[in-house]
Amino acid sequence: MSRSGPHFGAARVDRRTLLLAGTTLSLATLAAPPATRAQAKSLRVASLLPRSGFLAPAGQSCHRGALAAQALLTDLGHAIEIVHIDTESNVETARTQAERAINEGAQALVGPFESGAALAIAQVCEQRKVPFIVNIAAAPQLTEQGYQFLVRNFQTGGQLVANGLKLIASLLDAQKLSYQSAVFLHANDTFGTAQRGAMDALFPKANLPFKLLDSIAYDPRAQDLSVEVTRLRSLSPDIVMVVTRAGDAVKLVRDMVRQRFEPKAIISPGSPGLYDEEFFQTLGPLSDFMIYNVPWVNPKSAMTSALEKAFAKANPSNRFAVDCLNAGFTFEAFLIAADAFKRAGTSNGPELMAAIRASNITEHVMTGGPITFDAKGQNPNIASVSVQNIKRTPTVVLPADIATTAPVMPMPGWQGRS
Amino acid sequence: MSLTLSASVIVQGVLTGLVYGLMALGLSVIFGIVRVVNFAHGEFAVLAMYIAYLLFFWLKLDPFLAALPIAALFFGVGYLLQRALINSFVARAEHDQFILMVGLAIVLVNGCLMIFGPEARHAELSYSLDSWLAGPLIIDAVRVYAAIGSLVVALMLLAFFRLTDTGTAIRACADNRLAAAIVGLDTRRLYALTFGLGLACVGAAGAMQTAIIDPNPSLAPGMTLLAFTVVIVGGLGSLIGALFAGILIGVAEALSSLVMAPSMKSLASFAVLVLVLVLRPQGLFGKGG
């Protein structure tokens, strides 16, 4: 059954099964006597993800990574037991579920894809002295507020934009293109507005060879983006830089096609939306040639191939290439916990946390240096790469050493694609 | 700002506004006659969108054609709903009616959530990305179809109220409820017909919207709010008013996102609402007093 189809029967069964699984797990947890926790042979880690609600597509994508992580980490000889919990795209639910997870025996927490929920969980973990490993969340303050029990294995919003802009320059260089102008179009939610702030601060210093004509904010929940595109079209920039969220990326492309607006490049300096399965399924050939400069799995790493296999086994109907950012960072968060547990030999919170902060993992999946954490708990070694949709598949096009193909620029017109 | 740019934005605003008008017409008809505020209006619109989506997905039925059977279905649903449920609330206090309709809205939207999930669905028509060049303007095909469809349905409804006995009887109920009872009009039946007609408008509008907007349960509250804004600006119970106000708000939204920021769109419709409430509280086409 196709993903875009109405598979509501399956969805219902799914939810009930999950609920049942959740109940069984929590019962099992309750049954375990608390005294055995400290000497446990395996580490119990709660996975807190927005698997329902408006962030569900991304949350589910992360969840598929968590499913693969359980299998792969066990294969790699790690003793880890993952408990799956839904935060329902709701900050309050994230907080209470974090409390509950710890009460029921979780010794480390992983999640939650979104900065608001991350801040809520961080407070709980700080009080309870339980390590919290952020898989994806870009708000800078997460690692600026002195949390002792939090580490982040993801770029901050500023890093995303800075790296994203650098890669745009590299793309133009590599293709020997001289584009004159760009417009920045961004969603006006928390993430989009933060990216706008970073763009305003960083663009003037980035010394790029093109002019920024305008920055336009839009409501990602708007029914269509026709007026936004009309305005964009009248500015007629060579490059459109976008910070999209999910479904709004589809609306954006549709209105560009309808209004026959064909910029030379559409590039995201670090945002989701352009590589969701929904985007490919809905737009078909029109989803091709979008470029996004984001952290990505390193296609040349051996562990990436292992994760890809585990992913395929755990999620036979999903594409790793599409899920790999979410799934990859979620996997790495569990890897960090499991690795620290192995070195520390205990699940005691402060000791485990010390081990996590001392991580130095050279063999992992995301592009960049070894996983380490600075004094603030931030991994400074995560690289961004340029990824382009080619034949409905995200394909790394830069940097050249890990690229699997060369970028296609300028973007071919909308008509006559296949 | 160039003239062409303004012109194309205004055209888009008018086209979108006509669909807004049809949505609001449904609400206006029900309120103006049954005097029950349908707080579940947007939820019904979303339900229609999902049905249109399913008909398209299963039978490849074009949403513009699906608007007909969906309107008929919604007419029946509205008729029965009024007879079975809402009629006993007509004479009750407004807060009772409010709770009934909000309850209905919650059931509808969560039903959609349970069945379809939170993700948006896309009905990709062969012509959904078509557009026409009209001089320097580019006009989206689907928007033109939706606008024409809305106008046709609205005119049919106006003709029904002007030209048929049943339509006149419904207007008579709105005009003087006591008199309607005195001359022996079957007001319960007429109210049920009216509720049915109101929902048929929403059904048709929702179905046609499917060609432009992706159905998603979270759209519902915004649609209810929009319909209210349009009805209040146009004047409670005025059908022409609803249609006109729909266009006005469509253009105001489009222009504001051009002149200010696109994220200011809803600000524009509320600004129009506040202006109207201050300068002409009965609405542009409302009766005085």
Added chain:
Amino acid sequence: MLSIRNLSVFYGDAQALDNVSLDVPAGSITAIVGANGAGKTTLIRTIAGMLSAASGEISYKERIITGLPGHQVCDLGIGQVAEGRQVFPTLTVEENLAMGAMLPRARASRKRNLERVYTMFPRLSERRRQNAGTMSGGEQQMLAIGRCLMGEPELIMFDEPSLGLSPALVSDMLATIGSLSQSGLTCILVEQNVAQSLKLSAYAYVLENGRIVLSGSGAAVLGDDRVRQAYLGL
């Protein structure tokens, strides 16, 4: 033709009609007089099926109609010209008249009835395209009567038809009712113009605080001292 036995009606806790019994013979005018709040309008609306009775029975042409919904009562041939005329203000005169003919009993003969009403009230014919709300009180009263006639009633209940009309128009109005009665219609007449209406009526009831306190032929009731004192100020 219409007979009411032991009818009691309540508005919440307040009793509006208390054990009322009366008979309306066919082909004549029966007057119901009484002070404001005596229960006259309540009586008419209960007969019309717009209010429900707590106890008692209403029968029309040997058929019990208590509890029938209003539109079915109308369709049996019981028409009403209500207090305050109650036209449809934003509908045209002709639309108002058409609304009177929505009853199944009157649908078929609508054209003929319309012509009859226009002949009877040429004024309405002149103003057929005008909105009813823009007409004078007298014209609206004509419209209310015309609209009632469109339903081909056999019994018409007039509730204060002369209210708010000039003295000259009051006489016209009562003359109209008289001639309707002569043409064979049965009428119930509730009026403040006690003297004029009792003169016109074959039979009369006096209603006080929801009870019938006096009844008899029109002339007899008009001659009663209590009536002369209370309603005629003599």
